Structure formats: structure tokens, C-alpha cells
Amino acid sequence: MKLYMFEAGILKSQKHFFTLNQGVGQAFDVPVPFFLIDHPKGKVLFDTGNAYETIHDKEKHWGGIVAAYDPVMSEDQWCVNAIKKIGCSPDEIKYVILSHLHLDHAGGVGHFPNARYVVQRDELHFAYVPDPYMKAAYIRKDFDKDVDWLILEGWAQDGFDLFGDGSIVIYFTPGHTPGHQSILVNLPNSGPMFFSADSCYTQANLDDGILPGLMWSAGETVKSVNRMRHLEQTRGAKIVTGHDPESWKSVKKAPEYYD
């Protein structure tokens, strides 16, 4: 099994959106990560980054939210093109696990013709009818597609073991959004790695308990971060946060990989 890390460009943003009331108005450029796991039973993506349309016409595709999160992505960084560079064709992808359906995670939905798209029911519902403060972060045309959804039922299916061998386990991590999920990948040599996505944006959210600047529920956010801390302490899991520019510098990027 191999795990590859990709960057679907960056968001030019401001620090206080990631750390509540800290670095107000300070420029903060964050990576937009996504991941490919090459498992003997099939290839799996965790998230897909921004939509292709953001490369050439971001204002039209994303609307006014570009003032807060301005996407900068090249043709080669778009998920479909990026995986081709490691010899993976989009039709080889068996599952696309979506942490949530925000615009910088669900942009690739519909581009993997043989994939099942793994999403939480609570996320799919909220994405269609979001609370007004979060409406701009969901681009309905990105996910409103007739794909093969594999819908998970929150706590009832927490710990969903994708291949039944403990290698890719899906954790329900609500807080950032009502139906956020994260994955634990158990690699033979590198050990367990936990991919938080937006349930924990940065190292400051993890280590110092600083709340993120955007969330659906503060209480659920804290519980999800505590859960990943427990995995870090008891299982030795390496936590890969969702949008930390500093931590992201220290991880291996595709074509390098973890095994």
C-alpha cells in the first residue's frame, strides 16, 4: 500500500479564518491538500481539491467567497491531472472519500467514472440546505451530480472499515460541518496516519486548542479534535492537518509516497 499527498493549489486567505480572533486580517496562504491511497484492492482518493473551473474563471464558479478564500491552482494541480503524473488514470479510482462538501474538497466529484463517492448523510443534507453563514462555501454545481454515493450514517457507522482489513478506517468528525469525516490510514512501514481534513485546520488548532474561525458547532469541533489527540497519544498516529502551511512543508509530496 502506498499513500501519496497532493496539493491542488492554495487558497490566499487570512489567518483569522483558521484561528478564531487571532491574526485578524493577516495574509495567510494555505495549501489545498488531497490524497491518493494505492491499496491492493483498489485506488482511493481522500478529497479532491478545487474544481477545474477555478483555474480559469474562479469568480464565476465560486462567486463572492473568492474575497475570503482566493483559489490559485494550475492545470497540473487539478486532481484529475495530478494523479496522472503518478501513472494513475481517473477510471482506476474505486472510492472517493469526501471529508465534507466544501468547495475546496468536493471540486472533483463526477470526474472518476468508476468510483463510489463516500459521504456522510448529514453532510449531503446540509450541503443542499446550509445555514446562511455557510452557504457560500458550498458550490452546489460541484456535488449535485448523479454519481454512485456510498452514504454513511454518522455515529452509527463510525469506524467504517473501507476494505475490511483495518487499512483505511473512516471516523465521523463533525464540528467544522455537521457531516465531516476523517480517515485513519494504517501503513505497514510508516505506521498510522490520521487525515483530519477540516476537522483540524492547523497545528495551532491541534496543539493549543485554538478554535477555527469557521465552524458549524464549537462543541463538536472540540470533541473531534480531542478524539484525534487520543489517537495520536494512544496509537502514535501522525496527524495530518487540513490547511497548515508550515506542517505541509514537512510532508512528502507526490511522486514521493509513504508506504
Ligand SMILES: [Zn+2]
Ligand atoms: Zn471546509
